[in-house]
Amino acid sequence: DQQVKQNSPSLSVQEGRISILNCDYTNSMFDYFLWYKKYPAEGPTFLISISSIKDKNEDGRFTVFLNKSAKHLSLHIVPSQPGDSAVYFCAASVFGAGGTSYGKLTFGQGTILTVHP
Amino acid sequence: EAGVAQSPRYKIIEKRQSVAFWCNPISGHATLYWYQQILGQGPKLLIQFQNNGVVDDSQLPKDRFSAERLKGVDSTLKIQPAKLEDSAVYLCASSLVSGGRTDTQYFGPGTRLTVL
Numbered sequence A: 001d002q003q004v005k006q007n008s009p010s011l012s013v014q015e016g017r018i019s020i021l022n023c024d025y026t027n028s029m030f031d032y033f034l035w036y037k038k039y040p041a042e043g044p045t046f047l048i049s050i051s052s053i054k055d056k057n058e059d060g061r062f063t064v065f066l067n068k069s070a071k072h073l074s075l076h077i078v079p080s081q082p083g084d085s086a087v088y089f090c091a092a093s094v095f096g097a098g099g100t101s102y103g104k105l106t107f108g109q110g111t112i113l114t115v116h117p
Numbered sequence B: 001e002a003g004v005a006q007s008p009r010y011k012i013i014e015k016r017q018s019v020a021f022w023c024n025p026i027s028g029h030a031t032l033y034w035y036q037q038i039l040g041q042g043p044k045l046l047i048q049f050q051n052n053g054v055v056d057d058s059q060l061p062k063d064r065f066s067a068e069r070l071k072g073v074d075s076t077l078k079i080q081p082a083k084l085e086d087s088a089v090y091l092c093a094s095s096l097v098s099g100g101r102t103d104t105q106y107f108g109p110g111t112r113l114t115v116l
Helices: none
Strands: A010-014 A017-027 A030-040 A046-049 A055-060 A060-066 A072-077 A086-093 A111-116 B005-007 B012-013 B021-024 B029-039 B044-050 B055-056 B065-068 B075-078 B090-094 B109-114
Touching: A010 A017, A017 A030, A017 A086, A017 A111, A030 A060, A046 A055, A046 A072, A072 A086, A072 B055, B005 B090, B012 B021, B021 B090, B021 B109, B029 B075, B044 B065, B044 B075, B075 B090
Parallel strands: A010 A111, B012 B109
Antiparallel strands: A017 A072, A030 A046, A030 A086, A055 A060, A060 A072, A086 A111, B005 B021, B021 B075, B029 B044, B029 B090, B044 B055, B065 B075, B090 B109
16 A cells, blocks of 8 residues: 555756656645655655645745645755756655654655756 | 764675675664665665664564664664565664654665575
């Protein structure tokens, strides 16, 4: 059961344009969402996050939007740069009452972003 | 500040052999995670430690996988015996506090395992 889905395996954009990466989830208990970026031969690195009490969070060129009713979030990168070329993973977590879900992340399959000069 | 260290970076073994991976988290990080990332998929949590205790191992195939975190610092993940479907990148991550939802997880570079 794929609870977090990134339906676009890849995305190609021109430098300076906007990149929009999408993510859908099915578990309505998820209340915290993150985006990670991964370069080849490296581990994922944290990019930006959003709590379910918000619908937008911005950090420089990166903005994450959350639509809880649609169970959808997106990452916008403006303007896109060649150095942004990487695999982007969406992840979600549940604030479990029992504490055993603390920190447990469920990841999507990833989207390969290529930014052309 | 040194990041999460993992070794080896690459490992090739025959099926039914044993293999072990080592992880050294960021100094002072209480929580340590092992993830399995199969090609084309996102990382999947195998086991989560808080200090030297197991918090979550619900997705760890316990008939062949084992993990320990002695003294609450380094950790070892073992597979015995390995199967073809264990071919994946094994990622170790750590977070500062008690694994709270807002604690950033810092990942190591991973160990790429190929089972022939």
